[in-house]
Amino acid sequence: MTDGPELDILVVGGGITGAGIALDAATRGLRVGIVEAQDWAGGTSRWSSKLVHGGLRYLQALDFKLVAEALGERERLLYTLAPHLVKPVPFLYPITHKFWERPYVTAGVGLYDTLAHLGSKVASMPFHRHLGERGVARAFPGIRPGSMVGAVKYWDGKVDDARLVLTLVRTAAGYGALAASRTRVTDFVKNDDGVVTGANVVDLETDTQHTIRAKKVIAATGVWTEETQDLAETDGGLKVLASKGIHIVVPRERIAGDVGLILQTEKSVLFVIPWEHHWIIGTTDTPYEQDLAAPVATGADIDYVIEHANVVLADPLTREDVIGTYAGLRPLLQPGVKDGSEETASTKVSREHTVTEAAPGLITIAGGKLTTYRVMAEDAVDFALGKDTAAEVPSATDRTLLHGADGYVALTRQAERLGAPHGWDKRRVTGLLNRYGSGIAELQELVEQDPSLARPLEGAPQYLRAEIVQAARNEGALHLEDVFETRTRMSYDQPRHGLDALEEVADLLSRELDWDDTRRDQEKEAYRRRCAAEDAAAETYDDAEAAAARAAAPATIDLSGTDHPVPEPTLREDA
Structure with missing residues (x-):
């Protein structure tokens, strides 16, 4: 993306939220551009648990609104917007006590199902089922005998998270959005009144500088939210805590089972997810203060996941079974403004999102979860347009099929x-x-x-x-x-x-x-x-x-000052 006519909206950040914003804006007929300093989904969105779900655990916090909203988005993605990328997946919720626990779990999962079906205009997934010990053994032969007395089987959604982001960007580009990865914002442009009117960027492939003018700039940079706001030289804006979550990958044949598991640990929720030819197992939830661009799984992280998975596995996993790992950072929204003094443990922070004007002309959105990216994007564009204009040109993404969905x-x-x-x-x-x-x-x-x-x-x-x-x-x-x-x-x-x-x-x-x-x-x-x-x-x-x-390996190779040709792929268009 190079210098050109003024945009209506410039989106900074090419993760799930930024990509969703670009599509929302483009489908409203706005001239929109999106830049990402890494590859698409490079920061956080490709390192998730790969689930599109309502968040069963949020019912424990009585956060019914968040769960209902997320379940509605789950239904749209499963059956309308991206059925090629989002698939139903069954899970077992273990019952470990014979009498009192089943009514408690049933009430929660039953409410989860009810919220999913309530007002649904499409065929939702099946209601939950009760399984005894024999039923659990049939569904998941690899369960360790005695680890549970039964289970509640329920359904959720799984997603190829990175390809969802990529597909959003491609879809937005198809509706006229201009997109450039490997393009970093160096500072924001302001007019004489101090209003942000664009950004100066560097194309990291060519080491060239460009200025992008825009009526509004929306920052959707996740764990980099505060760094992005700092570029506008403002003391306002949002506070975001980085929480690290890691997953391990083991071959599918290593664990005998046809359904997933959801397990409660003392620090997090652990999912055992059937994924194509493999199992994905995670996650952790720990505060993170190192390089935001390159989180990695430590030996302690890997051992933690293996240890807690082995509680229910008849044939315990070892390090030798792990063929891959990945780590990502959750951007957890904190209460108060950026320079406040509040401190909150990452496991207690709400996943609801917030949109604010961090500086005149610079809108910041943070919080939320992958499942509700579309709602977050709609709110951000509505905020940028203002109440009256947003009402005249409402979002259409609840019925805009993503690339590859049609047919x-x-x-x-x-x-x-x-x-x-x-x-x-x-x-x-x-x-x-x-x-x-x-x-x-x-x-x-x-x-x-x-x-x-x-x-x-x-x-x-x-x-x-x-x-x-x-x-x-x-x-x-x-x-x-x-x-x-x-x-x-x-x-x-x-x-x-x-x-x-x-x-x-x-x-x-x-x-x-x-x-x-x-x-x-x-x-x-x-x-x-x-x-x-x-x-x-x-x-x-x-x-x-x-x-x-x-840190022994740089994020990517340095091409500045070389004569190597730099191609212009489909998603890298001139403004």
């Missing part, structure tokens, strides 16, 4: 026909549809142009060669890490961070992005160093040591 259901019924010309079986096509939806047509076009792209990657056969080209040509990938961490999940759903596929992926990207040998080698070395640094961090036992280990 998805019909295509799922044609999986065998779709795969036959390329040698893909039904399972392969189903996996592709669940990542791309009707956008599978883009992959098919790539394969028609180059039939060799239909083959699986030799080092990561769950993914096709075409998906690597797709990442660069149509999804804005600029670096190897963009492919391994966001467009695919090879960084943690493949052994050794997906390094067995590194050479093949690097060759495909080199051809697509016109990298020379030097640039290709730089990219490979940067990814290897990143993987080694994360492995070293996993051997430490506190965040400070882990952060020091992770």
